[in-house]
Amino acid sequence: MEKDALELTKKLISCPSITPEEKGCNRVLIEALGHSFTTRLINRGSTTNLWATSGHGTPFFLFAGHVDVVPPGENGWIFPPFEPTIKDGKLYGRGTQDMKTSVACFTVAATRFVSEHPECGTIGMLITSDEEGDGKDGTVFAVEQLSKEGMKPDCCIVGEPSCNSVLGDTIKNGRRGSLNGFLIVKGIQGHVAYPDKVVNPIHKVVPFLDDLVNTEWDDGTEAFPPTSFQISNIHAGTRAVNVVPGECKITFNFRFNTLHNHKQLEKFVEALCKKHHLKYQLRWQESANPFKTEGTKLSEALLAAIEKTCGITPKFSTSGGTSDARFISKWCPDVIEFGPTNQAIHKVNECIDVKQISLLVSVYYETLKNIFKKAK
Ligand SMILES: [Zn+2]
The missing domain is CATH 3.30.70.360 (Alpha-Beta Plaits)
Incomplete structure (x- = not known):
């Protein structure tokens, strides 16, 4: 599972998806999701939104994220920003923290969960390509379309890099x-x-x-x-x-x-x-708009998954800038952000500890187990 997630992260990093372009990320993801997910694109302008679902009924769990990245900037990269390279236990490349690793990790966790637990509810994925841009045609538009169709997830993890120094130290449960x-x-x-x-x-x-x-x-x-x-x-x-x-x-x-x-x-x-x-x-x-998620089924399921996987108790935080969770919170109030550490986001030489990748897959996988077990 770890190897799959690392390989998938590298494939996504290789796509030079500077906002609002996806540059092949969706093809990579559709291939990774395989036959157990139904996929379609909800596009507007030059933005693509990938919508994937597996199963039916409740609970309806959603993973959300973006594959677009900010421009790498001119100078100072040790390795080319769109050629994923591992050195001293770190994977370098634009988007490693924000947020292709978490997209890869929840894709791997969700496909594995679905293959091991068929018939236990719905898992959805919403992946946009304009989170780093003006955000008009991405999540906000896809959510509008999907709610018109009567889709309504019960809970959602947005895989934004939420942690400070180690994986598991912070859950973002609201924003100003x-x-x-x-x-x-x-x-x-x-x-x-x-x-x-x-x-x-x-x-x-x-x-x-x-x-x-x-x-x-x-x-x-x-x-x-x-x-x-x-x-x-x-x-x-x-x-x-x-x-x-x-x-x-x-x-x-x-x-x-x-x-x-x-x-x-x-x-x-x-x-x-x-x-x-x-x-x-x-x-x-x-x-x-400000939002706050507290004491919900998802926050408890995620907290337990982090404690089990990372051996630490995360703190809940509402600090930081805005993310697409602001658009999801109106549609699906039980929304939380959890992803890798964020000290290198938008910087030159953005990188991630390779060790975080397998842990992150496990956190997402264990969260799914907790949510779907509790529902039974
Ligand atoms: Zn991001």
Whole structure:
């Protein structure tokens, strides 16, 4: 089983699937799934979504993941990023941690489980190719289609790299919400020497941003850190030193816990714009809702599987950026992220300890055993 998973990981790494391309990953996966899974593609634009199921009825267990990767970057790779290479117990290649290894591991675990336990429910796999991109045509679209068809999994593991230093140390059981704002504050352009003839949008923006930056949103919850606000970009100016610019553009982001929601944060910012008498345009991009999975059948099954396989008790965490679990959580509330360690994700020389591969297959396999045993 370990050898199969290592071989499958290497085959996936060899496909240069820079987001949103899959570059042959789906063919590799369909071949690995064999006859016990029915597969089809749910594509939109240049994104492919592979949907595979085996069996029928409940429980309905879903594995979800992505085969697209971020670009390798220019320099510094010891080995070519799309030529999987093992050195000193580590497998190098773009996507080894994020997240082709877990896709390979749950594919191997699921096919083995299905061949040993036929007729005990449904196992599904949803693999997208645009998780690292804008995420419009991937999981969000596939989930929309599948729910229209009446598909509804009972629980789902997203194989994102969730662990910190060793396999099994962390389960991600929730994520903060994310909200982006794009603000343009208008002024009146003119010569710096004639302040009575201009309205300087930068001067308008400074006290407004000071207010925003110094707002305490909440104290956090037991599961989530306090809501935070960050400015990611400010731009104004004509490049001439003697011109007051006509506008100032600001991009900002909220990471918020379950004490807040999009609408309420949007209202707050808009009220603040009015308080500071800004002339403005404001566009919002609602990127994710917060979610939290706790004390569920899946969290218990996974916890037991990790304790048995890795000999450690994982901690539950809601830290980190967003993932496709945010789209799955509305469809299948019992969703959790578990995968390998994540210290090298998106970096040059991304690599994974080869030892983690066999352990990860076992964790997924044992989780399936726990879920399907409990259902009987
Ligand atoms: Zn990922």
